[in-house]
Amino acid sequence: MKIFISSLITGLEPLRTAAREAVTQLGHEAVMAEDFGAQPNSPQVACLQGLRSSGLVVLILGAGYGAKQSSGISPTHEEYREAKDRRPVIAFVQEGVTRDADQEAFVREVQAWDTGLFRDGFTSPGQLKALITRRLHEWEVANAAGAVDERDLLQRAIGMMPEDERGYSRHGHEIALAVSAGPRQPILRPSVLEDETFQEELLQASLFGPNKLFSSSQPTVAGIDNHALVISHADGRGRIKLDGEGNLLLVLPLTESGNGMVILEENVTERMTASLRYAAWLLDRIDQTQRLTHVALAAILTGGEHLVWRTQAEQNASPNSYSMGSMRGEHKPVHLAPGHRSRPAIKHQADQLVEDLVTLLRREWRGR
Structure with missing residues (x-):
């Protein structure tokens, strides 16, 4: 299964690497902006297309919000709003960091989403990797039924x-x-x-x-x-x-x-x-x-x-x-x-x- 990794890229490289390792070690394919290469569309359109081709989204929220797009929100925020109506989302929130105001509001929005699967806190790449592994395994067990007829x-x-x-x-x-x-x-x-x-x-x-x-x-x-x-x-x-x-x-x-x-x-x-x-x-x-x-x-x-x-x-x-x-x-x-x-x-x-x-x-x- 394809799993989309959604987060701010700059400054979160170790966390994204930990997420990739957790996903691939469970036999899934990590879909990440870093792997898209040259695209005829804008980077954000390419990311949304990658998200739409995936069966699940791993959302990682750190300290920074990211640059706002023409929509008035950041690319990660756009990805979250695109996904939450259509795909399972597993969110992970970094603890012990100082968030800017926009990111704090984004975290509150995610935490208030009462139909989200999981919202775990973490402090290090190693802890994040372990949490993603556990939550993906739990999701796999819970969804081990046949295809939808x-x-x-x-x-x-x-x-x-x-x-x-x-x-x-x-x-x-x-x-x-x-x-x-x-x-x-x-x-x-x-x-x-x-x-x-x-x-x-x-x-x-x-x-x-x-x-x-x-x-x-x-x-x-x-x-x-x-x-x-x-x-x-x-x-x-x-x-x-x-x-x-x-x-x-x-x-x-x-x-x-x-x-x-x-x-x-x-x-x-x-x-x-x-x-x-x-x-x-x-x-x-x-x-x-x-x-x-x-x-x-x-x-x-x-x-x-x-x-x-x-x-x-x-x-x-x-x-x-x-x-x-x-x-x-x-x-x-x-x-x-x-x-x-x-x-x-x-x-x-x-x-x-x-x-x-x-x-x-x-x-x-x-x-x-």
Whole structure:
């Protein structure tokens, strides 16, 4: 596997040498700016291309920040921001040095990144080499699963929706989001899914956490159904279903708008955003070493055959005048193309993913 070494070059030569040795001794290929040679592109474009061709990034932060580019940040900072949405990043922070203000802010940004793999401190090249060796080995062990089957990933996301989510739900207007995860492997033992403390943690997060889904004014209970943990809200109007492979189904009721048979796009967007945020939190909770590297998303709207899709502005303009359509045929799930995404995308590109899924839902709804 190619591993990109990201750091300021000048003044950190011994540290970069230690990183190269750790990577190559484990049988991987170190991708480093020093090895690029003459390039038709700028040095920074060459570095970003090298990063994009790598499967993992080792980030080393010393005392200096480096010269700022046209983007307003240093090349190492650009590399980090490019990588954190798309690649696993293992960061190492040099201790016992005086950092300039920009580098101090950069270190704080990395340390605050709650989905990063590891953030270790070191003082010498020898200690850095030992830490990189250990962390890469731990990552290899944690990710010793098969390759991601993109087709299977998407089929599982679509297939996770129960039959009533594919047609006309008995619970009223709902939005269902399925998140399948890969490579396919066991993540949660049956005893963990049954553990009352674990169930209560997920239930409480759905009611009171920063990524809450449900109102505490309605009853919410947790239990096991067909070997999966199911959290049921308001007698089933809201549901969370989690299986042992980390696959997740979230079903949320759409807010009653007082507009009769009208679905408001803003409400769909808000519910989709809440679902995706909870899914990202839950994956980080159950798989902290990121054995699951990719996800597929599928979504569907349910709840009646005579419904009008509108924006709030459209509804305000003519609240009592709209044409009632007739839903022909069965509701169909929508999904992105390509069907899978890297796991960090559901957190760092959440707004874009929600916008795309809502657009596809609107097309599907109005087209039926």
